[in-house]
Amino acid sequence: MPTAASSQTALPLRERKKRRTREDLIETALRLFDENGFAATTLDELCDAVGVSKRTFFRYFTSKEDVAAAPSQDLWTTFLDQLRTTDPTDRTVIALLHEALLAALAEMPAANWPTRVLLTRRLASETPSMKAHDLYFCHRTTKTALNLLHTRLVLTPQDDLRVHLALDLLLSAFHLAQEAWAAQPTTPTKNDLITHIATVFEAVPQSLTVKAIARP
Amino acid sequence: MPTAASSQTALPLRERKKRRTREDLIETALRLFDENGFAATTLDELCDAVGVSKRTFFRYFTSKEDVAAAPSQDLWTTFLDQLRTTDPTDRTVIALLHEALLAALAEMPAANWPTRVLLTRRLASETPSMKAHDLYFCHRTTKTALNLLHTRLVLTPQDDLRVHLALDLLLSAFHLAQEAWAAQPTTPTKNDLITHIATVFEAVPQSLTVKAIARP
DNA sequence: ACCAAAAGTGCCACTCAGTGGCATAAGCCT
């Protein structure tokens, strides 16, 4: 008698268990990091709280930073999936990237994703090693995306350079939008973030033409 | 009787000693990392080789990654200095940044800087934690540069966004140029790097207009 | 239903980066 509560019954038991421990680890980690700070929380504490050995933790995450960055990584993993499936015709590459990002955002659970990702962002802004980890992950994402686009699009060697720049620009724009999103006075929602992204994207062309005017 | 060998005699003894230890640490670290690999080299080995206690090492560098990234950090520190002194009049911000970067490059010692920085780059490409450290440092540099430009230029809130994008673009362009530089068939010189930077900068406007053409 | 292969977990001992605290030595100033 499968109730509505178990929505993904298609998955085998082992897989469900794994997802559950992974989710438990992320959930508890974010709570502990939030309450006591990232540095002040030890992995032993986290593992005790979840009821898992430290050895097992490192079979799910590569580092202490990694578990805290999970929410933000989910977005970019989904982004890559979208990039694999979105029809690329009749668009500039930058518009394609923008669209794939919006599609990825749409996939994120509207309920708790904003709070989670904002918490991750706050932790990253307070903890250099976390920010570094996040930047590295984004760097990996651009590399993967570039390879992906090469398999799907016709790109000359010159285009490779331009597309790479476009990807870096996307990441940069997203981070700036995220900052504005986190700083806004009202409670940040997913739609707000989409608006901020649009705003930053509109500012991109002007970034090449801003004049330097010396202070008097 | 000050000989030509001691060029900066103006500095007090203590300061000279400090610079020397710092330089020794960087020099030896790069050599050991190059010979045995970053992970395989322990800080104890490095400290033994230089004749310094581990405690002292951490008074010069914040981490193992930090000492290996020193050559690349030198450039960006000099870049910020240039940004403080360059006359900003009659230019776009992006041109100002480009120029400051070239000026910083000019300050680098032509003899060993290329090899050093290429080694650092290779290590970073092989070692995630080093790449992450490097990206974080660049991130800090853009933040500092942005604050700096605010003190020297008249920037509206909208301009802030645009200038931030321009800074990210500069970093992105530099990294792409550096990759091309490292990959070139002939021995990379400082002038080659300058040429690569110019090439990437020229490609920037087109990065916004590349069309996505699906593979057949 | 049973059993063997496979996949996941726990435990233990270990390495090594990084820190705090205090005693000692080296450069500085008059």
Add this chain to the structure above:
DNA sequence: AGGCTTATGCCACTGAGTGGCACTTTTGGT
């Protein structure tokens, strides 16, 4: 010279991350 400041060394300690192996759970075939 002699006190003052600053840099270094030493030691003990925390905590992240790993290797290895024994143990348990799931799975798939019969």
